Amino acid sequence: MPKNKLxxxxxxxxxxxxxxxTFIHFCFKKSALYGAGISIGFPDGLFLFMKAMALSPYLWxxxxxxxxxxxxxxxxxxxxxLSIAVPIASLSYxxxxxxxxxxxxxxxxxxxxxxxxxxxxxVILVSLSANKKDIPA
Amino acid sequence: xxxxxxxxxxxIFLSSSCDTFSQVFLKKSINSLDIQVNSxxxxxRFILKLILIPRVWLSxxxxxxxxxxxLFVLSRIDLNFAFSLDSMHYILIAFASGMFLKERVCYKRWxxxxxxxxxxxxxxxxx
Numbered sequence: 288m289p290k291n292k293l294x295x296x297x298x299x300x301x302x303x304x305x306x307x308x309t310f311i312h313f314c315f316k317k318s319a320l321y322g323a324g325i326s327i328g329f330p331d332g333l334f335l336f337m338k339a340m341a342l343s344p345y346l347w348x349x350x351x352x353x354x355x356x357x358x359x360x361x362x363x364x365x366x367x368x369l370s371i372a373v374p375i376a377s378l379s380y381x382x383x384x385x386x387x388x389x390x391x392x393x394x395x396x397x398x399x400x401x402x403x404x405x406x407x408x409x410v411i412l413v414s415l416s417a418n419k420k421d422i423p424a
Numbered sequence: 425x426x427x428x429x430x431x432x433x434x435x436i437f438l439s440s441s442c443d444t445f446s447q448v449f450l451k452k453s454i455n456s457l458d459i460q461v462n463s464x465x466x467x468x469r470f471i472l473k474l475i476l477i478p479r480v481w482l483s484x485x486x487x488x489x490x491x492x493x494x495l496f497v498l499s500r501i502d503l504n505f506a507f508s509l510d511s512m513h514y515i516l517i518a519f520a521s522g523m524f525l526k527e528r529v530c531y532k533r534w535x536x537x538x539x540x541x542x543x544x545x546x547x548x549x550x551x
Contacts, residue, residue: 312503313503315494316503318495319495319496319497319498319499320498320499321499322496322499323499340495380508380511383504384508386503387503388504391503393502393504395504398546399508399550401546402508402543402547402549403508404543405539405540405543406511406539406543406544408536409537409539410514410536411536413514413518413532413537415532416530416533
């Protein structure tokens with residue numbers, strides 16, 4: 288059975304995967320900021336860092352998001368080929384840097400954007416090479 | 425940003441490697457099960473059988489290490505910079521699936537992998 292019918296429903300699921308993926312990275316960065324001031328030494332610093340992470344609600348939001356993405360992704364891959372799904376889902380390579388500008392006031396120099404676009408094209412090429420045999424039906 | 429570039433790349437490499445090991449162990453465990461999941465009941469049985477495999481727990485352990493290192497990197501480094509560099513897991517997975525899972529890695533995938541390497545170098549130059 289060919290799995291390449293890109294319906295509106297699938298596009299919507301893929302788009303929500305992109306947004307969720309960006310949300311996950313936002314959450315992990317947020318929770319990591321709780322540990323920004325902790326200097327890492329062994330074992331005290333490490334345990335302090337782990338405690339700060341575990342106590343941050345963002346970490347758990349992020350993990351919940353990761354679980355959801357996993358569920359979405361499993362649904363998508365049972366409906367369309369990986370080589371079609373990944374290029375649409377790689378939008379997060381653009382969305383994550385954008386969200387880091389908006390929410391964390393990070394600066395992205397032009398050369399880095401160029402690097403990001405080249406990485407994105409590489410990711411798409413890798414997914415296009417996905418062999419149908421790679422994915423059990 | 426208060427970590428040197430080499431240390432950041434090293435830590436992201438370590439996090440990506442842990443993630444790759446986690447994926448390989450998970451894939452090996454799933455391959456060994458050979459259950460067709462086509463109903464909820466079978467899906468539950470699949471998951472129950474899966475978590476009984478020791479290698480799956482090894483996979484979770486590596487996953488946890490990977491997340492911990494990743495959080496540490498994010499606590500010191502800009503998200504957009506770290507996220508771009510994290511795409512190196514595509515390269516590691518290409519190597520690992522060829523080596524440990526005996527999957528065929530075709531030329532298109534190597535070209536894509538080369539582009540990712542080039543992009544990572546460009547991004548690294550901007551720190």
